[in-house]
Amino acid sequence: MNLCLRRNLLRPSIKNILRSATTTPEIDTSDQVVIVDDTEDTLARELEIEKKRNISRLAPAHFNVMNNRRPYEEPKIIAHLTVKYNRKMxxxxxxxxxxxxxxxxxxKTDIQEIQEYEAVAFPYSIPDMMHAAAQKRKDEILRIAQRDKEVAAKFEKLDQWKKELNAKIAKKAAEVEAVKQKKERLIEEVRRHFGFKLDPKDERFQEMLAKKEKEQKKKEKLARQEAKEKIMFAKLQQQNADSENASKKSN
Amino acid sequence: MGSRQITEKSLAMLRSLPRISLANLRDNPGAKKNTKRGRGQHGGDKHGAGNKGSGQRMNYMRLGYETGNNPFYLRMPHEPYYKGHHLRRQYPPLSLHALQSLIDKNCVDVTIPIDISTLVKSGFYNFFPDQKHFGVNLTDEGADIFAAKINIEVQWASEQVIAAVERNGGVITTAYYDPHSLFLLKDPKKFFQSGQAIPRRMIPPPDAIEYYTSAENRGYLADPEKISQERLKLSQKYGYTLPNLENEPQYTMLCERKDPRQIFYGLEPGWVVNLKDECILKPKDKELQDFYAS
Incomplete structure (x- = not known):
């Protein structure tokens, strides 16, 4: 029974397929006057037919979206009342x-807010920023030039400084050497005095060394005094000679 | 008959024993897990946590911690040249060679001005404004074989690139876009479908102003007079004759520039573009006009 029914249902569709496959042109029916029936009754019927044709089983919102219509005519949730959603629609x-x-x-309030934000976010105008950038660049160049100048001036003096430093080092070394030799000489003298090798840590050695040092100091002092007297003497002589010359001149 | 006695005895014992039921059945060994931790003799000791260490103390150490060693991530010395790297502007590169291939493949129309929107639309260039990408850096790879006459707007270009474009009679401009404008340029359709008015392009930040106002870089804020001087200077430096723009048939196309506040070619800030109705709405309110003109 069922099978029979199906066969009946299939028949027209097969017919249609066959018709579309044929190459014979269809009979043009455009000459006929089309009567548009828009009475309430027919409209309602059309609507019902449309409803029956919709076998998609989609939710109304999804059906609307699929047919390029906005999903909801009436707001469903709070978000549908927002400006953003309406703009999007x-x-x-x-x-x-x-x-x-x-x-x-x-x-208007939005514009005010935007302007307020921009005043904070972009506090400088383009000419301001250009000026500041130019100034910064100039300062940087100046700084580099100054530093170059400094380095050049210092480089000129470099040879002299090197010489001075080397002289200073040599002088210091010579002084150290002199002190060392002096000490050695003293020790040698002490040894000669005793006539045999004596440990420098020995008490007698230390005593003798102190004595010798004292003598040395005395000698040095004397030498210095003598030198001083010599200078004084020379000075006096010079003064005498000067005064004599002066008296001669005055005579 | 001793055996018989035994049988009877055992049978009697069996009869006296209780029958097997749920009351006298015991779980299989190991089937039941005790949630409590035994103390002392009742399974105390280590409680199954093993001997010493993270298993017992549950001190799973923070990532990178090396139990008192100088950790690897702190072992390197201070590297100040990376300072602020996460804030620096990035310009994902596109070489002249790649641009030439786009033009040859007809992915880019050279009869209209090219900007980053065109490059993204070609499908061979992409960038992400949310990842500090501020547009395209046109690089000089393939500068020798570049042979297209174009009016292109990029965000960063070297001297060689400028020379390569201008030698062929083209025009190049470097222009700054704030990230929001870049989002619009990357996907204009998405923006137009959001039903908003096109905003204004923002001005560059102080550290970029020098680049975009200098004529050597063909900045969009530079004086056009100075730019033409620089064009001549560059041609002399690289030794090519500068084609005269005024004699070109595409003179109007080559001279087209965006306003510093403009984002899209041919569309002004404040306009609303509706793709469904295929119409443009322009504001008539004085206040709005002033706002979008500022």
Whole structure:
């Protein structure tokens, strides 16, 4: 029974397929006058037919989206009342979305807020920034030039400084050497005095060394005094000679 | 008959024993897990945590900690040239060779001005404004074989690249876009579908102003007079004759530039583009006009 029914159902579709496969042109029926029936009754019937044709089993919102309509005509959640959502609806579905496009622009308070933000985020104008950048570049160049100058001036003096430093080092070394020799000589003298090798840590040795050092100091002192007297004497002589000359001249 | 006695005895014992039931059955060994931790003789000792260490103390150490050693991530000395690297502007490169191949493959239309939007649309260049990418750096690889006459706007270009473009009679501009504008340029369709008015392009930050105002870099904020002087200077430096722009048939195309506040070619800030209705809405309110003109 069932099978029979199916066969009956299939028949027209097979016919259609065959018709579309044929190359014979279809009979043009455009000459006939098309009568559009728009009474309430027929419209309702059409609507019902449309409803029956929709076998997608999609939710109404999804069906709308699939057919390029906005999903909901009435707001369902709080988010559907926001400006952002309404702008989106207008952007996506155009004027058919029923949204007034004036909401696409910021409101007066929005503009104020944007301006306030921009005043903080971009505090300098372009000419200001250009000026500051130029100044910074100039300062940097100046700094480098100054440093170069400094280095050049120092480089000129470098040879002299080197010489001075070397002389200083040599002098210091010579002084150290002299002191060392003096000490050695003293020790040698002490040894000669005793006539045999004596440990420098020995008490007698130390005593003798102190004595010798004292003598040496005395000698040095004397020498210095003598030198001083010599200078004084020379000075006096010079003074005498000068005074004599002066008296001669005055005579 | 001793055996018989035994049988009877055992049978009697069996009869006296209780029958097997749930009350006298015991779990299989190991089937039951005790949630409590035994103390002392009742399974105390280590409680199954092993002997010493992380197993017992549960001190799973932080990543990179080397139990008192100088950790690897601190062993390297201070490297100040990386200072602020996470804040620096990045310009993902596109070589002149790649651009030439795009033009040869007809992925880029050279009869209209090219900007980063065009490059992204070609499908062979991409960038991510949210990852500090501030646009395209046109590099000089393939400068010798570059042979297209174009009006291109990039975000960074070297002297060689400028010379390569201008030698062929083209025009190059370096322009700054703030990240928000770059999002719009990367996906204009998405922006237009959001139903917002096109915003204004923001001005460059202080550390980029020098680049975008200098004529040597063909900055978009530079004086056009100075740019033409620099074009001549560069041609003399690299030894090519500068083609005269005014005699070109595409003169108007080559002269097209964006306003410093403009994001898209041909679209001004403040306009609303509706792709569904294929229309452009322009503000008429004086206040809005002033705001978008500022």
């Amino acid at each position: 207008y952007g996506k579905y155009g004027i058919t979305s029923g949204v007034n496009p004036s909401i696409c622009w910021p409101s």
